[in-house]
Amino acid sequence: MTPEEFRSAGHDLIDWIADYRRELESRPVRAQVAPGDVARAFPAEPPDDVATIQELLADLDRVVVPGMTLVQHPMHFGWFPSNASLASVLGDLASSGLGGLGISWESCPALTEVEEVVCDWLRRLTGLSDGWSGTIHDTASTACLVALLAGRERATDHGQADGGLARAERPPAVYCTTQAHSSVKKAALMAGYGNDHLRIVAHDPETFAMEPAALAEAMARDRQAGLLPAAVVASVGTTATTAVDPLPAIVEAAAKERVWVHVDAAMAGTAMLLPEFRHLWEGVEDADSLSWNPHKWMGTILDTSLFYVRDVQHLVRVMSTNPSYLRSGVDGEVTQYRDWGIPLGRRFRALKLWFHLRLDGIEAIKDRVRRDLENARWFENQVRDAPEWEVVAPVVLQTVCVRHRPAGVDGDALDAHTLAWVERLNSSGRALLTPSLLADGWMVRVSVGVETTEHAHVEQLWSLMQAAATDRSLDPDSMVHIDS
Amino acid sequence: MTPEEFRSAGHDLIDWIADYRRELESRPVRAQVAPGDVARAFPAEPPDDVATIQELLADLDRVVVPGMTLVQHPMHFGWFPSNASLASVLGDLASSGLGGLGISWESCPALTEVEEVVCDWLRRLTGLSDGWSGTIHDTASTACLVALLAGRERATDHGQADGGLARAERPPAVYCTTQAHSSVKKAALMAGYGNDHLRIVAHDPETFAMEPAALAEAMARDRQAGLLPAAVVASVGTTATTAVDPLPAIVEAAAKERVWVHVDAAMAGTAMLLPEFRHLWEGVEDADSLSWNPHKWMGTILDTSLFYVRDVQHLVRVMSTNPSYLRSGVDGEVTQYRDWGIPLGRRFRALKLWFHLRLDGIEAIKDRVRRDLENARWFENQVRDAPEWEVVAPVVLQTVCVRHRPAGVDGDALDAHTLAWVERLNSSGRALLTPSLLADGWMVRVSVGVETTEHAHVEQLWSLMQAAATDRSLDPDSMVHIDS
Numbered sequence: 001m002t003p004e005e006f007r008s009a010g011h012d013l014i015d016w017i018a019d020y021r022r023e024l025e026s027r028p029v030r031a032q033v034a035p036g037d038v039a040r041a042f043p044a045e046p047p048d049d050v051a052t053i054q055e056l057l058a059d060l061d062r063v064v065v066p067g068m069t070l071v072q073h074p075m076h077f078g079w080f081p082s083n084a085s086l087a088s089v090l091g092d093l094a095s096s097g098l099g100g101l102g103i104s105w106e107s108c109p110a111l112t113e114v115e116e117v118v119c120d121w122l123r124r125l126t127g128l129s130d131g132w133s134g135t136i137h138d139t140a141s142t143a144c145l146v147a148l149l150a151g152r153e154r155a156t157d158h159g160q161a162d163g164g165l166a167r168a169e170r171p172p173a174v175y176c177t178t179q180a181h182s183s184v185k186k187a188a189l190m191a192g193y194g195n196d197h198l199r200i201v202a203h204d205p206e207t208f209a210m211e212p213a214a215l216a217e218a219m220a221r222d223r224q225a226g227l228l229p230a231a232v233v234a235s236v237g238t239t240a241t242t243a244v245d246p247l248p249a250i251v252e253a254a255a256k257e258r259v260w261v262h263v264d265a266a267m268a269g270t271a272m273l274l275p276e277f278r279h280l281w282e283g284v285e286d287a288d289s290l291s292w293n294p295h296k297w298m299g300t301i302l303d304t305s306l307f308y309v310r311d312v313q314h315l316v317r318v319m320s321t322n323p324s325y326l327r328s329g330v331d332g333e334v335t336q337y338r339d340w341g342i343p344l345g346r347r348f349r350a351l352k353l354w355f356h357l358r359l360d361g362i363e364a365i366k367d368r369v370r371r372d373l374e375n376a377r378w379f380e381n382q383v384r385d386a387p388e389w390e391v392v393a394p395v396v397l398q399t400v401c402v403r404h405r406p407a408g409v410d411g412d413a414l415d416a417h418t419l420a421w422v423e424r425l426n427s428s429g430r431a432l433l434t435p436s437l438l439a440d441g442w443m444v445r446v447s448v449g450v451e452t453t454e455h456a457h458v459e460q461l462w463s464l465m466q467a468a469a470t471d472r473s474l475d476p477d478s479m480v481h482i483d484s
Numbered sequence: 485m486t487p488e489e490f491r492s493a494g495h496d497l498i499d500w501i502a503d504y505r506r507e508l509e510s511r512p513v514r515a516q517v518a519p520g521d522v523a524r525a526f527p528a529e530p531p532d533d534v535a536t537i538q539e540l541l542a543d544l545d546r547v548v549v550p551g552m553t554l555v556q557h558p559m560h561f562g563w564f565p566s567n568a569s570l571a572s573v574l575g576d577l578a579s580s581g582l583g584g585l586g587i588s589w590e591s592c593p594a595l596t597e598v599e600e601v602v603c604d605w606l607r608r609l610t611g612l613s614d615g616w617s618g619t620i621h622d623t624a625s626t627a628c629l630v631a632l633l634a635g636r637e638r639a640t641d642h643g644q645a646d647g648g649l650a651r652a653e654r655p656p657a658v659y660c661t662t663q664a665h666s667s668v669k670k671a672a673l674m675a676g677y678g679n680d681h682l683r684i685v686a687h688d689p690e691t692f693a694m695e696p697a698a699l700a701e702a703m704a705r706d707r708q709a710g711l712l713p714a715a716v717v718a719s720v721g722t723t724a725t726t727a728v729d730p731l732p733a734i735v736e737a738a739a740k741e742r743v744w745v746h747v748d749a750a751m752a753g754t755a756m757l758l759p760e761f762r763h764l765w766e767g768v769e770d771a772d773s774l775s776w777n778p779h780k781w782m783g784t785i786l787d788t789s790l791f792y793v794r795d796v797q798h799l800v801r802v803m804s805t806n807p808s809y810l811r812s813g814v815d816g817e818v819t820q821y822r823d824w825g826i827p828l829g830r831r832f833r834a835l836k837l838w839f840h841l842r843l844d845g846i847e848a849i850k851d852r853v854r855r856d857l858e859n860a861r862w863f864e865n866q867v868r869d870a871p872e873w874e875v876v877a878p879v880v881l882q883t884v885c886v887r888h889r890p891a892g893v894d895g896d897a898l899d900a901h902t903l904a905w906v907e908r909l910n911s912s913g914r915a916l917l918t919p920s921l922l923a924d925g926w927m928v929r930v931s932v933g934v935e936t937t938e939h940a941h942v943e944q945l946w947s948l949m950q951a952a953a954t955d956r957s958l959d960p961d962s963m964v965h966i967d968s
Contacts, residue, residue, distance in 0.1 A: 001569060001571045002570075010574060018488065021490070022488075050845035065594075068582060068594050069585075072583045082829075086486075093573070096572075097504065097573055099573075101566040107555070108555075110517075113551065116523055141826060145826060149674055161673075161679050162678060162679060163681070164677045165649035165650050166677075166678065190802070191676065192675065195644060303830075318673070318674070319670060321669070344666070345787065358534070358535040359534065
């Protein structure tokens with residue numbers, strides 16, 4: 001494709017995207033397809049003819065769009081906000097258009113240095129000290145793996161340089177609560193710790209936050225039993241309820257045991273743009289690493305996961321490579337991001353953040369985050385005031401965890417009721433919610449924060465939930481009735 | 485940013501990219517900036533005002549473009565081809581515009597199923613059997629780590645479910661040659677094997693290909709010594725010289741030891757689009773995993789690394805997670821790509837491949853690859869016919885490894901001469917080459933394969949190299965003289 005063909009096709013695609021985003025709200029939130037529907041629309045053999053952009057856009061409309069669950073839809077309250085701001089889409093397009101290759105500073109100096117700049121901007125915007133150095137990973141899962149590798153190697157005095165884990169004198173161990181993200185267990189297993197050495201620390205039954213005394217006891221007991229406490233993952237905003245593990249006590253306990261503290265603020269990091277919420281991660285300055293995802297609530301498009309460390313040398317010592325074909329005259333003077341993470345090659349991801357911050361403006365982003373917090377608070381109050389409804393966890397940020405409990409319904413019957421009404425709502429396509437297990441019972445997470453979700457959408461959701469839970473019609477016409 | 489603001493800014497950006505690509509050839513190949521130049525052009529504090537797209541495009545021109553080393557430039561012969569075809573740029577834009585979230589099949593059915601379709605298309609296009617299942621990773625480094633994790637767990641009977649590597653009865657070991665990509669060692673260390681258990685197998689001094697007898701001996705000796713041979717990484721196209729490890733003998737030796745065979749064809753996979761080159765990976769059907777990067781020579785933009793496995797259950801068993809908030813009614817019927825790799829969340833990467841294949845057409849892509857192979861062969865012949873020049877490794881594909889050896893210059897003096905003339909050429913901005921160590925001496929890799937590199941560019945490169953190596957002027961006007 002020549003630049004002129006690209007120009008023409010690109011204009012068509014830009015228009016298609018603008019139309020798609022404009023009309024998104026008229027579509028069902030959850031994809032209305034069955035397994036295999038999308039794949040069956042494609043030929044098994046790769047076509048050997050050439051298609052026009054118009055043909056591909058028609059295919060997108062016919063096959064791909066019906067197979068999209070619309071997380072950009074204002075009635076999406078499932079999983080977590082996964083905003084893909086159009087400003088950041090442009091930044092991503094600029095990155096692709098430039099076609100840079102990040103394998104060393106020399107292979108694309110701008111890619112490295114703009115990443116340094118925007119990571120530092122985000123550091124300042126979230127009130128972190130200049131003792132942190134940042135990079136962009138694809139996801140918080142990868143960030144967690146990198147943190148557990150760094151913790152493993154620091155604890156074992158860099159055993160990877162010799163006999164590796166199999167020659168470790170004492171098995172290193174990782175600590176977190178059951179409320180930690182699923183990626184923590186996955187990372188611990190991938191890093192070779194073993195499931196037996198992933199130690200589950202008790203959490204407060206009301207707040208779902210880690211009990212720091214239990215952490216200290218677990219580490220001391222393990223050390224006595226011949227294990228080597230290596231890393232603790234503290235959540236600032238857990239997946240299920242956005243619970244906040246108490247960092248000051250955790251970093252204090254970890255310091256005594258010389259254990260790596262990784263702070264997972266994947267979802268909640270966005271709230272740290274607001275000074276009034278930064279008390280939630282008080283103590284973070286004494287952690288070793290920290291990750292949060294602008295690609296969630298803040299809305300810089302996937303994959304944009306920020307990862308900060310106090311001492312970069314811990315990453316470099318674990319992950320540096322320096323093959324001859326990548327050496328250059330400036331080695332030692334410049335940042336080589338390949339030594340800070342798993343992949344060698346990287347895209348110019350910093351442009352997504354740069355364009356997002358500059359085109360939307362940080363004040364507008366903060367205003368939107370405050371709007372979402374207010375909407376969540378309003379919704380919480382409705383639920384608290386409604387008979388037969390309950391809020392089942394503290395509302396820390398924009399996630400409200402609720403249950404509809406009709407009189408006399410409990411245990412398995414309550415679980416069945418919960419899953420049934422959520423599925424009824426989700427399958428209607430009118431809104432999307434995510435049920436989740438909490439303390440052995442199913443509850444429903446209402447995660448507010450899509451860019452286009454205004455107060456009226458939250459009001460509408462509340463009407464829909466009440467209708468779904470009480471078997472009333474979800475039909476738009478009846479909704480008017482219910483709203484009134 | 486509203487859809488209408490996006491429409492307007494998007495058209496401007498598309499035009500900017502079309503112009504940038506059209507005029508690329510007039511710019512220096514290597515960025516002419518010093519460390520810190522790019523970063524210094526940005527304010528330390530994040531700006532709190534809002535910028536227009538015109539202001540950002542002006543910043544791209546003023547700050548970012550001068551800091552780009554232009555791997556899309558037709559005179560780029562460094563590292564490896566890192567093509568970013570404009571057709572795939574559009575596919576990437578479609579992905580960003582759609583804003584899908586891949587954390588489960590349900591969160592975006594189309595994302596999962598189109599990935600299945602295009603991975604299967606590429607499987608057919610490279611002549612692989614239907615015994616392979618494919619996915620897209622960011623890079624071959626990540627693919628290698630995943631393969632070494634799967635090999636580690638298969639060999640240790642899934643020790644991660646219990647005590648992990650520290651409780652392994654015998655330390656698992658990994659095998660490769662010194663010619664393997666740097667990511668193999670990095671992956672082995674991250675996976676916890678330890679440097680002592682990364683076993684370097686001898687290679688043929690002429691072809692730089694693994695000696696399979698040495699592999700068999702090393703595994704048998706290690707087993708006797710109490711190690712557990714777990715995985716071998718065979719390269720089809722090494723980084724330095726595109727050497728090809730002999731797969732038939734390697735898979736045979738590995739089968740005897742029940743060792744995981746991962747085939748790294750990151751660069752060379754593109755050549756497998758051509759039936760006449762598939763003999764290079766004869767034996768691949770008996771490997772366990774395989775990766776190659778359409779984001780290199782084929783030109784689907786970064787990050788598009790294909791990863792195929794024979795038995796997906798080996799991945800799922802090592803990397804699956806199933807937290808309650810991701811459960812759905814179709815679990816078991818559908819592919820959950822989160823269980824095939826490290827990150828939980830994924831972009832809709834398949835669109836890049838789909839758009840590239842459909843808009844450019846597979847025949848045109850194959851014609852271009854054949855052109856590059858012919859250009860490399862022509863260049864090789866020039867070097868072979870020229871006095872004082874030598875080709876230092878077999879030319880298997882599109883990489884020609886050369887040295888200029890003036891009479892009487894040898895050893896350290898030859899290395900200094902090599903590095904000096906390459907730097908002279910590279911710093912001129914007129915072409916880019918990568919020096920690399922081979923058998924303890926510096927040589928120069930000429931990696932042909934940029935989308936826009938025609939025969940005339942390779943001719944020009946040859947003139948420039950001769951001039952650079954003999955201290956003649958690299959000035960364009962003198963070039964005419966040299967060319968004639």
